[in-house]
Amino acid sequence: MLSRADSGSVEPRLRESVIAPEVDDRGDFRVHVFSSAEELLSMRQDEWVGKPKPYPAMYSSVFGGIILDPAMMVIPIDDHMVHRGHGVFDTAVIFDGYLYELDVHLARFLRSAAKAKITSPFPQPTLRSILIQLTAASNCRKGALRYWLSAGPGDFLLSPAGCPKSAFYAVVIDHNLSQCKEGVKVITSTIPMKSPLFATMKNVNYLPNVLSQMEAEEKGASSSIWVDEEGYIAEGPNVNVAFVTREKELILPFFDKILSGCTALRLLELAPKLVEQGRLKDVRTGNLTVDEAKGAAEMMFVGSTLPILPIISWDEEPIGDGHVGELTMALSDLLWEDMVSGPETQRLLVPYS
Template sequence: MTSSSPRPFLWLNNDLLPADGPALTAQDRGVLLGDGLFETMQLRNRQVPLLEAHLARMEEGCRILRLPAPNRETVQAALDRLIAANNLTDGSVRMTLSRGTGPRGLTPPAKPHTTLLITTAPPSEQSATPVRLHVSTQRRDRQAVLNRVKSISALPAILARMEAREKGADDALWLTHEGEIAEATAASFLALLDGQIVTPPLSAGILPGISRGRLLSAGLCKERSLTEADIPKLQGAWLVTALSLTPVAAIGTQELPLQPEQTSRLRHFLHDGQ
C-alpha cells in the first residue's frame, strides 16, 4: 500500500524542507536560464531500482555541461531521508541539478555551487492508454549537444506538445532534418517492423534512455534507422520512459495495431522484473 504524509517534503541541497513552501532563490540559474539537468526515476518498495544508471547518465550530462556532479553517497542518503519523511512506498522521484546562483547574464561563475533538488510523487492514477502522435513541424538537429542530456530547458518539447494537442494528438514525434524518426517529446520511440521491435539509433539525435538501453541489452529490441516513409509499414509502436510503456494508436492519420501481447511482455520486463 502506498501513502504519503499530509504535508510532503522535498530535499534541497542538504536538508528536508516542506514541499509547499519557498525553496529556490530568485538568482538560481536553473530558474532563470534552464541551466541544469534532471532525472526522473521509478520508486518501488522504497527503493530506486535503477539509481546507478540514472546517476551515471547525470554524471555524463554534468561532464558535457561542465557541471560538478553530485556525490552518489550524498544522493543515496538524501533519497533515504526524503522517502522516509514522505512515507512513500511506490511512485516516482525527480532529481534536478542546476548550476546554482550566479551573476547576471549567460556566463556562469568560474566555481559554481550547484543546487540539488529532489522531489517525490505518488504513483500516477492515469493508466497508460494508447496515444496518438502528431509528426512535429519542428526538426531535430542530430548534432545538438542537448540531445544527449536530460536538460531542464524544455521549451522545444513544450511547443511540440502544444502543437500536437492543437492537432488533436496526445504527443509529438520528432524527425531529424534528414527525415529520420527520432523520439517523442519526453519518451523513447519503439516500433514493430518486419516482426522485430526496433528503436532509432543514438545518431538520430535522441536521448540515451535508460529503459531503451535495458531493452537493447536484453536483446528485446534492436537499433534501426526509421524514416517517415516507414510509418505506414509499422506493425505497432510504443513510447517508453523510466515510468511507463505506452502503446501508440496512431501516427498522424496512420492507425497502428496495438499488439497487446508484445505490450505485456515489454511491461513485464521493464517494470515487474526489477
C-alpha cells in the same frame, strides 16, 4: 481597499486579492506588500490545508536538508538554472517502496552535468545517499524521484562565474503508477528538434519539448514524434519510441542524436527473452524512415514512468490494425515485472522508518 485584521492575519478579502489581484476598467490593480516572511509563509501554508500533497518531500543543498512543508519548496530566483536554463535533471521511479534503476539514472545525470560544465557539490555516493534518505522521509511508496544539478544561485549574468557554488535539488512526486494498456494517438511534430549536443544531454532547456507536446494536444493527439533532418525517426518530446516490424523485429532508433533512455536500454536487455520464446525475430537499434515506421505492425513510447505506452494511430493513420499490439503488451509485461521483482541491481529497497 486592502485591510488587515487586528490579529495581524490576512483577511479573506485580502487573501483573495493576493492570489488574484482585482483589476479595474483601466487594467490597474493594487499589489499587496507582505510585511514579513511569516505573513507570506502563513498564507502559503493555508493554501495546503485539507489538500493532498503531491510533493511530500524536497531536498535543497541551498537549505542543506530535507523539506516536508510544500510552502517552503522553493528555488532562489537568481539560480542560474532558473533564469538561464543552466541545469540538468533526471528521474527515477518509486515503486512499491523500491527505487527502480536509481544508479543507472544517477550515472546518466552526472554525465549530463559534465556536458553542461556543472560540478556537483557532492560526490556520487553522497548524492545517492541523499536521494535514498529523501525518499524514505517522504514515506511515498509509488511515484517519481526527480532531481536537478544547477550552476547555482549568485547573480543574473550570463556567465555562471558569479555563482559561488553549484546546487542540488530533488523532489518526491506522489503518483500512482499503473501499467498502460490503452493505445494513444500521435502526430509528427513540426517543432524543430534539438541539436545532438543538447538532445543527448538531459538538460532543463525543454521549450522545444513543451511546444511539441502542446502542438500534439492542440491537434487532439496524446503526443508527437520528432523526425531528424535526414528523415529518420528520432524520439518523442520526453520519451523514446520503439517499433515492432511486420517481420517481428523490435527496433529502437539509434541514440546518437537523441537521449539514451534508461528504460529503453533496459528494454533492449530484456526483449531477447521474447526472441528465445520465438515471439520476436530480432532486437536492435537502427535507422527508420517515416514510411518504414508508419508501416510497422506495432509502435510504442518507452519511458521511466510509463514504462510502455502503446501507440495505435499516427497522423490519423492506424498503426498495424489500429489496436494495441500483442508484442507491445508482452514487452510492457517484461518491464513491469522487472519493476516489481527484478534483480537487486535494478531495484533498491528504501529504508522507510
